[in-house]
Amino acid sequence: MQAQLDVVGIVVADMPRSLAFYRLLGLDLPAEADGEPHVEAVLPGGLRLVWDTVETIHTFDPLWQPPSGGSRIxxxxxxxxxxxxxxxxxxxxxxxxxxxxxxxxxxxxxxxxxxxxxxxxxxxxxxxxxxxxxx
Known part of the structure; x- marks a missing residue:
């Protein structure tokens, strides 16, 4: 089996604040994305960086909880x-x-x-x- 990394996902509590942070790094994220529950950006080379609100994650994983004690990525x-x-x-x-x-x-x-x-x-x-x- 061989897999290719295609997506890195970030779960966010506040979509507009998170996207504003990543815009400072030069990512092209349109202003209307601030109101979306799921946002994707294709990076050079094709890797996708995606953001999902906590509410979006709960639609398919109702028991999801944010990690405690710091991030792991x-x-x-x-x-x-x-x-x-x-x-x-x-x-x-x-x-x-x-x-x-x-x-x-x-x-x-x-x-x-x-x-x-x-x-x-x-x-x-x-x-x-x-x-x-x-x-």
């Missing part, structure tokens, strides 16, 4: 330059989103930061920093 978005990571982190924090780890130069050769989306999922922001990783 994170998404990572690559930027073209280290300064873009810093600017993106500052933009998210200035708009009231939770900054989890301020930008730093990671030992693996990337400028890295972590913010949380409105539902507490980790969203990594990174860029190659032009330095070779330490051995």
């Amino acid at each position: 994170s998404l990572a978005f690559r930027f073209g330059a280290p300064a873009e990571v810093d600017a993106a982190y500052d933009e998210f924090v200035s708009r009231g989103y939770e900054g989890h780890k301020e930008p730093w130069d990671a030992f693996w050769g990337q400028r890295y930061a972590v913010v949380h989306d409105p539902d507490g999922n980790g969203v990594d922001l990174f860029s190659p920093n032009g330095q070779e990783p330490e051995a």
